[in-house]
Amino acid sequence: MRKFKTESKKLLDLMINSIYTNKEIFLRELISNASDAVDKLNFKGLTDASVQVSQDDLAIRIAFDADARTLTVSDNGIGMTAEELEKNLGTIAHSGSQEFKQANAEHQGEDVDIIGQFGVGFYSAFMVASKVRVVTRAFGEDIAHVWESDGLEGYTIEEGERAEHGTDVILTIRENQPGQDGEPGESYDTYLSEWGLKDLVHRYSNYVRYPIQMLVTKSRQKPKPEDAGDDYKPEYEDYQELETLNSMTPIWKKRSSDVTPEEYNEFYKATFHDWEAPARTISFHAEGTLEYDALLFIPSKVPFDLYSKDYQKGLALYSSNVMIMEKCAELVPDHFNFVRGIVDSADVSLNISRETLQHDRQLRAIATRVEKKIASDLADMRDNDREAYEAFFENFGRGLKYGIYSSYGMKKDDLADLLLFYSAKQGKLVTLKEYREASPEDQKAIYYAAGDSTERLAHMPMVTSVLARGYDVMLCTQDVDDFCFQAMQTYDEQELKNVAGGNLDLETEEDKKAAEEAASENEALLSAMKEALGDKVVRVAVSPVLTDAPSALSSDGPISLEMEKVMAGQAGAEGIKSQRVLELNAGHPIFATLRAAEKAGDTEKIASYTDLLYNQALLVAGLPVEDPVAFAQAVTELMK
Template sequence: PIWRKNKNELKPEDYDRFYMDKHFGYDKPLKCIHTKVEGVVNYNALLYIPSQPPYDFYTKGFQKGLELYSNGVLIMEKCSDLLPDYFSFVQGLVDSPDLSLNISRELLQHDRQLRFISKKINEKIKDELLSMLKNDRDNYEKFYKNFGKQLKYGVYADFGANKDALEDLILFYSSTEKKLVSLDEYVSRMKADQKYIYYAAGDTIEKIEKLPQTEAVKEKSFEILYCTDDVDEFAIKTLAKYKEKEFKSVSDKDLGFESDEKESKKVTEENKELFDFMKDSLNGKVKEVRASKRLKSHPVCLTSDGELSIEMEKVLRTMPNGQNIKADKILEVNTNHEIFNTIKKAFADDKDKVKVYANVLYNEALLIEGLPIEDPVQFTNDICSLIK
């Protein structure tokens, strides 16, 4: 069979033909990995990275696994133990003379030789993907478009057990490069005074570009990674850091800008009575109202306090029994914006009007985050009352 032939005897079209003849896929594969190992355990492996996901890849009916042979005799059509879930897209086969023909599926799960083969195969797949990322970027990005989400789920799954194996393979869109970049590329460009790897989460790149929370980080010319997949922020929270650089959301309570933080605390203290009144008028919807250190041109935004971000709340609330999950929200007000002077004047003259302003600003901030407004009718009435 083809997998037992010497690689020098075979042409790319031979591998492609075998791939399609075996019904691994109907398009040419993106990458073929043909390897022969002799040593503690002997085996041949012929692995394919598809150019397109299998038609049932994202369904419950999809079965991962490689064909398993012993000396050319098929033992198992789908040996799932050879591949972790994050490499479940890989198609192909493994042939080892060291495996018994009569071994049962139950015994295979505990077979030391099979575990050794699995370990070596997964190391080989990772090495080939890293090589593709470095030397064949266009094809890697094609691969990543189809299967990148699977890698990020792999980072997050099993409490981060595989994060070190996968962190160099994941990509995010960059605010400065306007393309997908790796974490290694990001860190290599970090400025001398930059402490953190900054990221922002949202539905699309276009929406993230407009987020008020990005203004302060962009003003310092720091690069921001854009997270547009549901799993992205969960993966980043699992990673926690990369090459000793911690991740920091642009919506975190503290951005790590010490001078800005001191100024924000000072202004918040100066306006404590007003901010406390605004917080109380929102009836527990926010944990705090404070002066913003991140807003430059926008009047208001929401940030989060704690491990659960606003974007993570949105994801979790779409799941069964997730409707009551809520992030601790902070309403940040731009004290340099003209609307703040209007609110301060109203606080001195007409406190009921401040309640209306607080609700309007809070609902505006919800809309920016893509969160639903609890009472749209009241919101429109509030706006109309301010226009009068």
């Protein structure tokens, strides 16, 4: 028995129990090692004329024996000498593949595609195996060698037999562990089943460049006997057939010109379990200091759980065709969380278990490029397929707006031109750029109104007042709209203004003078109305912009009326209120009625009418009336 080097027992225990979080990845690691061994032989054949290697014969085999509880991963690659066995498997965390990769770095990605880097993947086998036996014969040697260990203290190396060069890794799979004290048990039988192994290969190693083969059981109809009667019932028999489990050639490595839209669609539906074809497919390859392939998809419909707390964003991350992470969240920003796809790069620095990434510059560089590519492709859809883009925006536009808000406006330069809003004047969805292009030259700001529906917003007093002056208003109906605009503050050097926010700067000097005179002349009335409303409003004022309506609500400060309404339904934000202002139309007949009541000293009528106007303005703004019963009674009194 030879002892493991480098504090064997502690380090091996770390390898088995701490580094890897998912037992089933052991098969991925063993297949990756087998692929490396085949790659090394293939490379030797390409660089040494004396070595004859048939590409068609290179393969990886998987076999299992459920009764003996053994699983074997075999390859016909370069094999290992006794010295290499000692070096690679006797020293934990030593990587022969890494040494080979560094020595032949100039050929990586061309003639050689080495996957392994850390020399610990092999030891993941002990997560599921009570014993591991490695039978290997180096290319060009006549003698095979056998390495064997139970993963505890050490290992043995002896001479053995193997018919040809290559390596067999034979795992004795652990017995199932029953549950204890209410805790679930551990089942290992899936690693000794045809369906379980096929699933693992397809999930993690489907695009390894060499065929992964396994004898699978199939059924076929027996030939009908010549003397069979009319009542003969077909009989079936089981047989075994060597089947290639992986597809080998990843679709993202192919030129987009060589792949049909139908092939992309079928790949998307099969890989991401969607019934519908994607709305958009984005395929690109990056070269230079950092090389990678990316295949991205924009779904046609919103995933059912997109806005749930359980939704996980991220792109599948592959390294040299081997899946490392099913969802790498770092590769896609939150505002593009709906994007599905794959990124494959051999250059990304992985951590020792390959299951998570080091947060390094390579990862950030890929993520930045992916984000820009998605934005660019969406802009292309917006400009060249507007109908499709409007359908996309209906599904996912909310996330783009949230991206601006959650970044405190830092993402507005990247996302603002992708937003669409309903134009009250044009009667259709427009971009901010299109809104600006259609604006009169004298327009000083970009106006919007936020509420529940475009129909209701179109009839709001402040909206009709802005439209009456020839300016457009964007009608915004999503809860994030007002927050998004406040984070943006400006677009194309023009301020974004909520029409219910006051200070719209729409009035002419004549309008402003008339409002100031009306406020001065009716100071006592305004004061009485404010007293009647108490702290419901911060002030009552004469509006210089209202045209038809007798009154309207606006707000002072950063919290708009729509924000108040949105936050009212959120835990911990119930008490947040806007600073409400009741604005009056001095040219409306009701204002004259109020003036008459004030002159007559009818404080009761002023209070009653003020309350009616305030509640009426609340309803128009989409806010709840504080006392619906009292409001209904007041209206009834007027009708008598």
